[in-house]
Amino acid sequence: MTRPDLNAPIFLPSRRRVVVTGLGPVTPIGIGASAFQGAQHRGYSGIRRITRFDASDLPVRIAGEVDADLRRWVDPREARRLDRFAQLALAAAELALEDARLDPVTLDLERTGVVIGSSIGGMETWEAQTRLAFERGLSRLSPFFIPMLMANAATAHVAIRYGLQGPSTVPATACTTGADALGTALRLLQHGEADVVLAGGADALVTPLVVSAFSVMKALSTNNVSPEEASRPFSAGRDGFVLAEGAGVLVLETLEHARARSARIYAELLGFGRATDAYHVANPHPEGRGAAQAMRRALKDAGVAAEAIGYLNAHATSTPAGDRAEVLAIREVFGEHAPKLLISSTKSMTGHSLGASGAVEAIATVQALFSGVVPPTINLREPDPELTLDFVPTTAREHGAQYALSNSFAFGGHDAALLFGAFRERE
Incomplete structure (x- = not known):
């Protein structure tokens, strides 16, 4: 495989082909590519009554929660310094790399990028720290408040974990964030700025404030009686979306890079x-x-x-x-x-x-x-x-x-x- 000249113009005469070689879903219906696909094929609903906090007094008491012990991917000591959305992203990145059969030690670290977006960032941290400040005073704020809160925390921690020194950036375009992250990664690969990019999105917004805020906007379904049936796109009786948490990371590579390591290719991002x-x-x-x-x-x-x-x-x-x-x-x-x-x-x-x-x-x-x-x-x-x-x-x-x-x-x-x-x- 010929390494691109780093001094050459970024925008090359012909765009490189970009392929998908690894899938890392962390969702309410399944963790990992196989479980996620199987749940889809069965038509399984991941919507349940909220368990992450007491929602009994709220008009909306249902959501899609990720049912997984994140200690499998994030050490408990590390977790204390990470908002849940960043933990979900770390899990998704590791699953994607494993699915791609890509050992990070084999990567050219300067040619591997990370683009993992979040619509808001560490909202769970923001709520907890704000409550602490009002109840016990500003001096009680955690020194990790800002690093846990910032929307680029997921991208930063994935890059740090694997030592990835290629281009990284963080879209924050609300519900198009994950798609924009993949589109950004596509351009980085097509135009020669990277050979591999971990790309996707993560959010953990099943929190009291977010659920309440969407509720007062009348944006959420209020079908608390039958949670599994609450999310019903295209139905005559649809009454709003169901909030969920999760993360998705894909391994994108140039075709040249994927071929050089005989990678399994799922699809091409065209x-x-x-x-x-x-x-x-x-x-x-x-x-x-x-x-x-x-x-x-x-x-x-x-x-x-x-x-x-x-x-x-x-x-x-x-x-x-x-x-x-x-x-x-x-x-x-x-x-x-x-x-x-x-x-x-x-x-x-x-x-x-x-x-x-x-x-x-x-x-x-x-x-x-x-x-x-x-x-x-x-x-x-x-x-x-x-x-x-x-x-x-x-x-x-x-x-x-x-x-x-x-x-x-x-x-x-x-x-x-x-x-x-x-x-x-x-x-």
Whole structure:
């Protein structure tokens, strides 16, 4: 393998091909690639009553929590200095490296980057330390308050753990964060700034303040009686999203690097598109203007026709306005091909992990291409009659798709789309 000249221009005449070789999901329905995929295929819901704090007096008492002992990946002494979102990210990064069969000691540390975003950062730490300050005084604040709080803590600690000295950065674009992280990593690899990037997102926002804040916005489902059925994208009775925590990290490599180590390749990351609604800070454009533009740009970036897309992992959070806007955008971009698309929302199973969701759903999209099985949209028993596309209701389905899109949209009007292709050799 020829090492790029570090003194050469960054933007090279031809873009390097970028492939996915490792998957690290940490989610309410499964930890690790195999468990996560199996849960999707079964149509398993990870939504339960909140256990991380007493939510009995709140209007919303359900969420998607990660049921795992994080001591497997984070030493308890280290954990005391890390917010939960950073711990989830460390677990996801280790799982991704293991899945890629990539030993960090073999890496060129100066050519390996980290891009792991978070929508807010250490909110659990912020709440606990603020409460401490009010109850016992400012002098009682932890000296680790700021390092635990900062949104770049996950990226920093992953880089420190493995000694990775390549480019690193931290998107913080609300619910498009994970997708933007992967898009940023794609550009770093295409343009010669790195050979390997650990990319994704992490958030741990199942906290009293965040649940309460989304509740007063009327953004969350209040189906406390049947938690497993609360997240119901595209359904006539959908009443809001279900908050979740989690992390997703993918190992992205240049094809040249992957070939040199005979890596297993899951898929190729072919394109990335982003746009802005420029409409409202919390509501999507009613016609999905930015969403449509992001999808078009991903298609153009990849050089793939809309008619070639076989599967679309929808952002679809289960809000009335959001699901409708995304469907309108899909119809606009895909036209007569839209009814032929297989479309599903894995948030029906995982809930919405905000800054992690784009990376978690990218993993699901890659697994759908690699396995030939599309995950279902569970709880879709009474479809909204205005949303009449194939949402793969209730049961996973075999498919022959060669190209797939993963959508992510966010407060602030941020829109992003990632385009993956089944890997094949070509000149």
